[in-house]
Amino acid sequence: MTELRTRAPAAAPGAGTLLRLLRDGRPRTRSELATVTGLARSTVTQRVDALLASGLIGPAGEAVSTGGRPPTTFSFRPDARVVLGADLGATHARLALTDMTGVVLAQECADLDIALGPxxxxxWVIDNGRSLLEAAGRGEEELLGLGIGLPGPVQHSTGRAVNPPIMPGWDDFDVPGHVRRGLPVPVLVDNDVNIMAIGEHRVAWPAASHLMFVKVATGIGCGIVSxxxxxxxxxxxxxxxxxxxxPGSGDRPCRCGNTGCLEAVASGAALAETLRAEGVAVHGARDVVELSRRGSVPALRVLRQAGRDVGEVLAASVNMFNPSVIVVGxxxxxxxxxxxxxVREVIYQRSLPLATEQLSIVSSTAGESAGVIGAAVMVIDHCLSPENVDMLVSGA
Structure with missing residues (x-):
């Protein structure tokens, strides 16, 4: 005899589901929320009251009356909490305080060598995070969370770097655990190029389903949004x-231990090395940029060739992934x-016409803030997921 099994009824949408609707910025009444979610009016009132108590939403005026007293509308309050986003590069650090939409409220930058160790x-992140909070008049209890981007491979689920080539002492280090001892909030960690991709996607290309963000700096990496x-x-x-x-790069050694890698030929460090061999006084990527802005022919030449080299690798990725946008930052x-x-020269020459027909290849809009914005958005989307909001408003 076949055993009949009944499926457990799906849980009713919680306060987090209502907040997800309200995060688009459009005020809604209790009645509208009930219509969209299918919840009873009394249940919606309970959920709205919980969100009001948490401060995540607030009254936003009255809707147009259809007879009787005008109903109150409610909207998301982006300033109810703040977020810290850190973008840690090979030789620099940038930290930003944002609201819950990723709008930057204040920033701090420094020359900081990642090789100093975790x-x-x-x-530095903890101390300057506290300083940014204090300067903004916000308490640590108002901090929703902290996001960090690291310049190396990261296991996102644990927040630990995995065999990073330029980060001595960071391998398998418990980054979230260390930071939480100084700032006891949720801490999320990812590769620095991934957070740049998140930031650029949120700031400039929110409607793009398939985007690649290519960072060309001391190293070279790519963040993929699918x-x-x-x-x-x-x-x-x-x-x-x-x-x-x-192909054709010879046997130039790369810091990963192999030879002929794109980074060994086209990164900022590689271009500086090439120019030094020609007798040009440069130290790193920023010096190459400064020379190019002054019209240095050698600097402009190596930059253009670096673009071709990056395009050579990207052309295969365009055929494989078929993005709608490639952002170069x-x-x-x-x-x-x-x-x-x-980059454009080689991609349009080497990639399939169908893959490039609607392809945009552009410079970064978010610029040097892409990483900190992306780190903050990573935290915001995690902490304001329906499941986490339900726990937050319940006091869990």
Whole structure:
């Protein structure tokens, strides 16, 4: 005899579902929320009261009356909590305080070598995070969470770096645990290029379902947005295009241990090395950019060739992934259109016509703030998910 099994009824939408609707910025009445969610008016009132008590929403005026007393509308309050986003590069650190839509309220920047190790670098994040909170007149209890981008492979589920080539002492270090001892809030960690992709997607291309963000700086990496979400791969290594072998690159050694990688030829560090060999006095990527802005022919030449080299690797990715947008960012992209022109030249020449027919290849709109905005948005979307909001308003 076949055993009949009954499926448990789906749980009724909680306060988090209502907040997800209200995060689009449009005020709604209790009646509208009941219509959209299918909940009883009394249940909606209970959920709205919980969100009001948490401060996440507030009254937003009255709707047009259809007879009788005009109903009250409610809207999301982005300033109810604040978020910290940190973008840690190979030689720099940027930290921002944002509201719950990712709008930057204040920033702090510093030259900071990631090779100093997790203790000094993360303590800089903690100390300056507290300073930003204090300067903004916000308490630590108002901090929703903290997001961090690291310049190396990261296992997003644990927040730990995995065999990072330029980060001595960081391998398998418990980044969230260390930070939470100083700031006891949710801490999320990802690769720095992934958070840049998130930031650029939110700021400039929210409607783009398939986007690639390419960072060309001291190193080279790529963040992939697919169906509106970051694609990290099985172990968080997706998008590590800097260590793809570049045909014709010779045997130039790469910091990953291989030779002929794209990063060994076209990164800011590689271009500086090339120029030094020609007798040009440069130290790193920012010096290359400064020279190009002054019209240095050698600097402009290596930038254009770097764009072609990046385009060579991206052309295969365009055929494989078929993005609608490729955004080129990082410090070398601030040198003007020279790098971008090289990228476009090769992609449009080498990729399939169908894949490039609707493809936009553009410079970053968010610029150097892309990383901190993306780190903050990563935290916001996590902490304001319906499940986490339900726990927050219940006091869990």
């Amino acid at each position: 203790g000094p670098v993360l303590d 169906e509106g979400n970051v694609y990290r791969g099985a172990q968080g290594a997706a998008g590590d295009m800097g260590h793809i072998h570049l 990082g410090v070398l992209a601030t040198a003007g259109d020279h790098l971008l022109a090289g």
